[in-house]
Amino acid sequence: MRTFRSRNRATVLGAAVTAVLALALTSCGKDGTGTKEAGPADNSAPAAALAGSSQSTGPVKTSGTTENTGAVKAASVQTRTTKAGGGTDTDSYAYKHPCDIEKLSVRVTGRSGAPTQRVIKVRNTGAKACGLSHYPRVSLGNSRAADHSHDVRPLVPGGPGGAPAYPVHAGHTAYAVIDLDPSGATTGTAPGIDELNVLADGDHMPNAATLNFPLGSGARVLKPKLGLYRSTVADAVRSMTQADTQS
Known part of the structure; x- marks a missing residue:
């Protein structure tokens, strides 16, 4: 138990x-x-x-x-x-703002190797772009004449068309070339012509803005041709050869 x-x-x-x-x-x-x-x-x-x-x-x-x-x-x-x-040195600005003669430098010089040709140089000395007519208004006459209604006017290229003006940017130069005697003739030339008259913009500038450049005695002028404004002398020469319409 x-x-x-x-x-x-x-x-x-x-x-x-x-x-x-x-x-x-x-x-x-x-x-x-x-x-x-x-x-x-x-x-x-x-x-x-x-x-x-x-x-x-x-x-x-x-x-x-x-x-x-x-x-x-x-x-x-x-x-x-x-x-x-939208700047002031553009083509579009130039189309709406014609050049002021006070802001242009206009010169005429001979062309090397082409004794009957003259180069018209229009430089924009302003700070803004401006527009010129497609070619300068040019006439050839006697510096001593009281009546210039019979001055010789050159042929120009017909129907330039395109843009409303030729734009020149600030500091740039537009060139136009005139050949006083494209045929090179020594007879039948206009007598007594010793002056080239240039109005840089014939569309907007008054006649009072016309500048006179001496050609010198013995200049031969016969059926002269003027080209459109171009950015180089070579292009201005080519344009001149296409002149076929009385200015």
């Missing part, structure tokens, strides 16, 4: 110890390791961090920077284009 009681007591004690250990393990799982408590915190922390990152350094910042820079650059280009297109 004693032996049986002893075994029963051991069994009861063993069961009690097992129960205590189970309770201790359950308590450690909840509070000791923090696994169950930390789980939700770990899951929510990355989400919050990602959300915060998206709001502070995400597409809004990048997109804003790019768009603002692009707009500034585009505006800058537009400003430069407007300035270039």
